[in-house]
Amino acid sequence: MDRAPFACGRSLGGCHDASFSPILRAVDARVAVLASGSGTNLQALLDDPAVGPAVALVVSDRSEAKALDRARTAGVSAVHLDPAAHPSREAHDRELLGLLRAASIDVVCLAGYMRILSPEVVRAYWGRMVNVHPSLLPAFPGAHAVREALAWGARVTGCTVHLVDQEVDHGPILAQEAVAILADDDEETLHARIREVEHRLYPATVRALLEGRVRMEGRRAVVEDRPA
Amino acid sequence: MDRAPFACGRSLGGCHDASFSPILRAVDARVAVLASGSGTNLQALLDDPAVGPAVALVVSDRSEAKALDRARTAGVSAVHLDPAAHPSREAHDRELLGLLRAASIDVVCLAGYMRILSPEVVRAYWGRMVNVHPSLLPAFPGAHAVREALAWGARVTGCTVHLVDQEVDHGPILAQEAVAILADDDEETLHARIREVEHRLYPATVRALLEGRVRMEGRRAVVEDRPA
Helix, strand or coil, rough: CCCCCCCCEEEECCHCCCCCCCCHHHCCEEEEECCCCCCCHHHHHCCCCCHHHEEEEEEEEECCHHHHHHEEEEEEEEEEECCCCCCHHHHHHHHHHHHHCCCCCCCEEEEEECCCCHHHHHEEEHCCCEEEECCCCCCCCCHHHHHHHHHHHCCCEEEEECCCCCCCCCCEEEEEEEEEECCCCCCCHHHHHHHHHHHHHHHHHHHHHHHCEEEEEECCEEEEECCC | CCCCCCCCCCCCCCHCCCCCCCCCCHHHHCCCEEECCCCCCCHHHCCCCCCCEEEEEECCCCCCCCHHHHHHHCCCEEEEEEHHHHCCCCHHHHHHHHHHHHCCCCCCCCCCCCCCHHHHHHCCCCEEEEEECCCCCCCCCCHHHHHHHHHHHHCEEEEEEEEECCCCCCCCEEEEEECCCCCCCCCCHHHHHHHHHHHHHHHHHHHHHHHCCEEEEEEEEEEEECCC
């Protein structure tokens, strides 16, 4: 768990070269985004001046995902990988891994991706795969985080950006921000305010990863304000 | 779980009489505080102009608890109830319940009380017993909430005031406030900032309970800004 992100980064060799500016580093890296839905977090990544140019591939498990349209509009390779067309999760994930490797992907961003990835994919991108989740983990993991925070009667929730490990919504935290739950909130109004924070926090955190500003201290991920 | 706090309140009959001002209501009620340690949350309750006059009894399981000194200084009855002097937790808690009833206590505030109460005590004061906990529950329950939030690598924690039910650090939430975890925080610095919030949030929430501004909607406790 204490292997540093990018410790073995292949095409991110520039990370440790002080002559590279952070922006150049970010553009050097190649990012894939996995999305199942409307892709608003994908759009936030595409719109970020440092991260957007690094996005080289978008993969969705759903052919009708709006995320694929957003990718095509941005001129990014968009692939529908149909789970039903594979005999097993492992077979599907092997093809996914093949796609990522063929596109020389350094960093994988999950953005509303509703499938659980097999250990092989998680291991291959350990320290280089991130997820954004609409709660302050470890509170309210899983697919219904906003609804469950409301049902629990919590007064504060938020969003979390974390490295992906073998357990769902569990890996080392890179960033969190609190969002107050208002007395008249329903799932829709609360989720909308959390998404606003996600769309700011997720690109900023992915940028830190691309710029080599993330290091591990045990389970704790440290994000530096500037490159070491 | 949806029985309203104070629905059967005995000596809080004035709660539903519109001619009583909130302050008079608060002074009408009788509050006990259970504490094991230095009693800084007890002091915050004593110092609150609405809650302080209502505190009628302080009980500690430790004879050397500074909380007992604070009670005596404030002119409040201070009782050391020695767990070692009782053959069982049930016997100890029956004496505790006897003390609370003899003092006509309406509301019980746990303030750093390190003993788990038996179901009989919890049932007797359901909806009228509150606790303050140094995390955003349901994250980091238990006795080491601050240390565990740091070890987990969380970026946001906070404090929670909740009704006490049969599970530890689990009952309906009355109030929460977030506290950011800073990069150079240790357990002491982080706990100090959480305590600052506790010392403001706990008296304000106890006051809402005394003033009849808490009602249940399923598991969710609603705290009104003003009495219904």
